[in-house]
Amino acid sequence: MSPTLLPMAPLRLPFDATLAMPGSKSHANRAIIAACLSKGQTIIDHATPCDDVVLLVTNLKKMGFVIRYKNQEKGTLVIRGGIPDNRHLKKPVRLYCGNAGTTVRFLTSLACLVPGEFIITGNAAMLKRPIHDLTLALQRLGAEISDTNGYPPVRVSGRTMAGGRTALDRSKSSQYLTSLLLIGPSLQKGLSVELTGKATSQPYIDLTRQVLHDFGVTVRVHDGTASISNKARYKSPKHYEIEGDWSAAGAFWVLAELTSSRVSFSNLDSSSVQADAKLSHMIARMRQKGSIVIDCKDIPDQVMNLAALAGFRNGKTRIIGAGNLRHKECDRIEVLTKEFGKAGIRIDAQDDGVVMYGESNLKHAALDPHDDHRMAFSFAILGSIHPGIRIKNPACVSKSYPRFFEDLQRIHRSPLSIAIVGMRGCGKSTLAEKLAARLHLKHLDTDRLFKRHHGSIRSFIKRHGWGAFRKYEEQIVGDNLKPGCVVSLGGGAIESAKTRGLLQKEAIVIHLEAPASLIAQRLRKGKRPALTSLPLAQEVQLILKKRTPLYRDVARIRVRHSDSIPQIARILRNLCSL
Numbered sequence: 001m002s003p004t005l006l007p008m009a010p011l012r013l014p015f016d017a018t019l020a021m022p023g024s025k026s027h028a029n030r031a032i033i034a035a036c037l038s039k040g041q042t043i044i045d046h047a048t049p050c051d052d053v054v055l056l057v058t059n060l061k062k063m064g065f066v067i068r069y070k071n072q073e074k075g076t077l078v079i080r081g082g083i084p085d086n087r088h089l090k091k092p093v094r095l096y097c098g099n100a101g102t103t104v105r106f107l108t109s110l111a112c113l114v115p116g117e118f119i120i121t122g123n124a125a126m127l128k129r130p131i132h133d134l135t136l137a138l139q140r141l142g143a144e145i146s147d148t149n150g151y152p153p154v155r156v157s158g159r160t161m162a163g164g165r166t167a168l169d170r171s172k173s174s175q176y177l178t179s180l181l182l183i184g185p186s187l188q189k190g191l192s193v194e195l196t197g198k199a200t201s202q203p204y205i206d207l208t209r210q211v212l213h214d215f216g217v218t219v220r221v222h223d224g225t226a227s228i229s230n231k232a233r234y235k236s237p238k239h240y241e242i243e244g245d246w247s248a249a250g251a252f253w254v255l256a257e258l259t260s261s262r263v264s265f266s267n268l269d270s271s272s273v274q275a276d277a278k279l280s281h282m283i284a285r286m287r288q289k290g291s292i293v294i295d296c297k298d299i300p301d302q303v304m305n306l307a308a309l310a311g312f313r314n315g316k317t318r319i320i321g322a323g324n325l326r327h328k329e330c331d332r333i334e335v336l337t338k339e340f341g342k343a344g345i346r347i348d349a350q351d352d353g354v355v356m357y358g359e360s361n362l363k364h365a366a367l368d369p370h371d372d373h374r375m376a377f378s379f380a381i382l383g384s385i386h387p388g389i390r391i392k393n394p395a396c397v398s399k400s401y402p403r404f405f406e407d408l409q410r411i412h413r414s415p416l417s418i419a420i421v422g423m424r425g426c427g428k429s430t431l432a433e434k435l436a437a438r439l440h441l442k443h444l445d446t447d448r449l450f451k452r453h454h455g456s457i458r459s460f461i462k463r464h465g466w467g468a469f470r471k472y473e474e475q476i477v478g479d480n481l482k483p484g485c486v487v488s489l490g491g492g493a494i495e496s497a498k499t500r501g502l503l504q505k506e507a508i509v510i511h512l513e514a515p516a517s518l519i520a521q522r523l524r525k526g527k528r529p530a531l532t533s534l535p536l537a538q539e540v541q542l543i544l545k546k547r548t549p550l551y552r553d554v555a556r557i558r559v560r561h562s563d564s565i566p567q568i569a570r571i572l573r574n575l576c577s578l
Contacts, residue, residue: 004393009412012412016506019252019407023075024274026102030182031242032053032056035079037183037234040236041078042078042239043077044077044240044242049072051398063086092118093116105131108120119156132150133172138166165192168180171196173324177205185232193225203274206273207275215235243269250276254283259385260575260576289315291318300325301374304375304377311356313359314359318350318353318355335370339367368392372396376394386577414483420432420435421510421512421554422513423544424519426561427514432488439572441484443487446480478498478499495550508557512559512560516541
């Protein structure tokens, strides 16, 4: 059966959305191992049941650990810690891990502590991912363990390792060191790891140390050696919360940058040690013009998303520090180069990254993520800014973010507020109402909202003056620049610095322009309060001269009174098409 092809729909408008990210699988899998090796019960919340977490939980049960989902939808796990005795095991236990690298590597070390015979294996892609540096380090600690020519399957005879000193080449994967550190507190002789090779993905080691600290264990790093005392033991925190996943947010951040949109995340901690919390700094650097070099050694999971951004910046981008991506769920450098090339992005592969040439012209393409969730995320960025992009096997996102495409649809349904500004009498309310109908959005008019609460504007100004009116107007504007709304503002609203700030921050602002003669003609038919003591035609000329720079200062789009609604709708859609 051929894999499913998901046709992507480009965004209609820039978006303004708040999303809740899944729990970080990197954080969850570390905490789950620590809880299994702690005495007593630990309840872990927000361990999103993505494929990698579910595979780890399933295999831990096979090994004899007491672990269950109390509420799988919410990601609540109950773990009763302690190494199982496994007296009932009569034959080797096969631990199938799919293409979950953390699961294979964490279980490889853990199995050395657990009585029994274990075979740790995975799918075809997993069997091509190296593991020999880890098995060698475990052998030096006394483990009875062997791999298959440097790759899984790995065979382990458990409960044979007392700990002590070992050495590890850390250049291929940070997961090897994490795997060793996670079992360190359960080793009779403690753990001392002499580290060789250049460190990769250091923030993931920082995350490991943070989890161990949360469970009462200190990891000391000094003179190229990481160590855990033989007196250190895990202590359950009883309840433990998994952080929202900064890695999962990457595609939405980049998409917002490309489409002049806004996105925020309700459950991401800005003080987190997660590597990808630094992504915003990388995005900011990529706003500069000309050739730049982006070192992703600490955030390799974001290379694909940053490559999508680099494909459209003004200048060449060299992304480096990503050599270990060749040993992930797929050879990410090779797949990225091939698939982005299909879509018209100018890209060349390098040993440790890619070179992007910018200002690409996208074209229709069916893109194959090679069963890699992070490749699919980056392809979704392309499909959200250009028609004709289809993604093979979209279900692969379940590895870390099962509802990714649902959240992508949410941002499609949450367009950034559109504000119409311009002189009184130029036709803002009429334009806003028709544009809202065309785009299937809600229309709000600030003058009408004022009248609903305070009555006639003319009468209010007679009693209280223009200053009081502007204060109420500021509040109305602030309360109603909401996602999914087209808001028409009073002609003088932009005279307030506060309102101008709100418009620039919260909305796509359209300046509707009309000639002074037409504005004066329309105003003669109305009952709007005078702004000066001048004759109407002179007043319009004076106010137009005063306000036009303010309108243009806040506006992203300028349209004429004669422009059609379809024309203006196309201009808006072009904001998020590349």
